Amino acid sequence: MASLSDRADWRPSPPGLAVFVSGVVSMGLEILAGRIVAPQFGSSIYTWGSIIAVFLAALSLGYHLGGKRAARRATHDRLAWLLLGTAAYVALVVFASDLLLAAAGAIPLPGRFASLPAVTLLFGPPTYLLGFISPYAAELTEAEAVGAASGHVYAVGTVGSIVGAFATTFFLIPALSVEAIGVGFGLLSVGTALWLAWAAGGRDPALASVAVAVLVVGAGFSGAIGVSPGGPVLYQTQTPYQELEVTQVGDVRTLYLDGQPHSAMDVSDPDRHVFEYTRYFHLPLLMTEDVDRVLFVGGGGFTGPKHFASEYNATVDVAELDPEVIGTAKRYFRLEESENLHVYNTGGRQFLQETNRTYDLIVLDAYKKDKVPFQLTTVEFMRLAESRLDDDGVLFANLISAPSGPASKFYRAEHKTMARVFPQVYTFPTARGSVVQNVEVVATKRDERFTVAELKARNEARNVGIDLADEIEMYRPPPRTDDVPVLRDDRAPVDALLDPMVGQRYVIQRTDVNGSETAARAARPAETSALAAPVRRRP
Structure with a gap:
């Protein structure tokens, strides 16, 4: 029969929880990126190829630099700051995604590469920060062998990515708006950072967590204003297949799918x-x-x-x-x-x-x-x-x-x-x-x-x-x-x-x-x- 001490080993450590949450958030943002970018650039194979490439490149860069710095800089407080930085940037994406998309879309590129600058600008920085978490957590883990520590981190991070992919695809996108999902990922990162700061006794990350939480929630409210280029929004949702929006200007009610007008009806005729x-x-x-x-x-x-x-x-x-x-x-x-x-x-x-x-x-x-x-x-x-x-x-x-x-x-x-x-x-x-x-x-x-x-x-x-x-x-x-x-x-x-x-x-x-x-x-x-x-x- 397993002892209590053996059972305690299954409880998540602060670094392990940080790795799990980074997996959830990184993969969740990757799925969500398709919905954010699609109205501007479509959801073709080129758009999805850009999303996957940018996320992999940003994570790889974070892994590389994080691994080089982990021995000197890995602490619970720094894990908390990385998660707070990710949450703050997610708040920026929620608040100003349309502006950032328009700015990136102005870069003259061939059509198949048009979405690449936008994906890089919106999702490169937060994914890069998340890449630091795994090597920092491996350095902080209590496992004695390097191989055991690395294997544990990879396993926990992969499980987090699976949870993020399934939850975002099958539950969050069909039920919530893009802004609400972004706010959810931001608050998840803030909550994890707050727990890390509490476990390490770090006062500064704890205070910053409150400020970033306010920033994330405020971005969510500002991003939920019911106005679009097509007029006042009557209804908006993320379906399993596309972004759907109904607007009305005067008597004309219009259905938008992924940002493009699809149907219209004159309610008076x-x-x-x-x-x-x-x-x-x-x-x-x-x-x-x-x-x-x-x-x-x-x-x-x-x-x-x-x-x-x-x-x-x-x-x-x-x-x-x-x-x-x-x-x-x-x-x-x-x-x-x-x-x-x-x-x-x-x-x-x-x-x-x-x-x-x-x-x-x-x-x-x-x-x-x-x-x-x-x-x-x-x-x-x-x-x-x-x-x-x-x-x-x-x-x-x-x-x-x-x-x-x-x-x-x-x-x-x-x-x-x-x-x-x-x-x-x-x-x-x-x-x-x-x-x-x-x-x-x-x-x-x-x-x-x-x-x-x-x-x-x-x-x-x-x-x-x-x-x-x-x-x-x-x-x-x-x-x-x-x-x-x-x-x-x-x-x-x-x-x-x-x-x-x-x-x-x-x-x-x-x-x-x-x-x-x-x-x-x-x-x-x-x-x-x-x-x-x-x-x-x-x-």
Whole structure:
């Protein structure tokens, strides 16, 4: 039977607790960094690569210098000061992250490296300080052998990192704001520093702990002010997948996902198309004979699904992966499920794989400017979608890209990919020029190609509840695709294709307040109608 003295060995020593907490905080900050940086730089592989590299580099530098100084300087008080320095910098990040991100973003770098200065500025210093803790703790441990001391420190630090990763990913981010989580890590560091100071009898670190705690809490309150660039904040949360925010200016309520506008609703006139790109959702009604069953992949504010369910008496299914998006749409964007409108909390590809239903129209509305689920872009996915369309069915993809120029790579690769599966693919930009915008790509299963004149005639003859003359005028011929790849499950370099858009402004067209057709036309500069391209067969 274990003695009491043996059991006491399991109680955490002050250095051991410092190492554990440093692991929790370092890994927690690393996970949180993705949420802080994403609204400015996106959450691509380049952003995450920068985060991982900066944290590893800062920790390594701290380990190296801490190891060189540990024999001379390692004390309980210095461990406390390191944790207090970390907490103070975390308070700065909570208070001024937007300012620091803007300053770092002004550094001219290629798109894939754009986030590196910001990650370094925000998270390099606190992670560097945390790196000192392990070698200092190894020096202070009571283990007799160097190997035993090092092994104990590595084990405790790794356990702390595991706890920090799991807690931040599965519990903190889904439940709390970024500011609240940052404050929590700051206060955890302060509390540990206070305990170290108490154990060592250090008065100065104890007094400083109180001051830093006040600083951390004050930063949290200042960072929680409900105002964003999109207007007063009605609701904000961190979901398992993204940062979600609902703002309202006047009567217009807008849903932001990772800092980008995604959907909008006029609360005084919910049927109005606030974002003009949602008008293009109706173009498939001119390309097929009947639309009775529709699938939307991606919900957002559910503008399109609500219109199709109410205006056309169509049966509409929506596959939305993020449950918080669904709840927000019900609370703030008047989403109500009914006999005609069904919402499924699942991924779009998974839904299509598991369903045996077929649709007249499938709308892909799950793409963002800097974050695209590659599994919804590949030729294998397009074949799956094609198999779930009726014989005259239409696939509609709401891409965010540029229609031409360097920032058009993603759109052109997606067009090339869709053309491998569908006989006809059409392009309708929503804004003038080669700016980053909503580019609507429509694919049909019919061999014959519609001309612009035919679409105009159908628009005149059919009563679809909306005049699409201006939208038809935005038609563009198929783009050049010889320099972009066909996207496949085993090779879909979406991040590289999105890279030229980093730092470019996303232009989203809005209709006028009254939503009239004249106002909608005036919101977009006049364009010269493009000639219809000759019939293009499947490559």
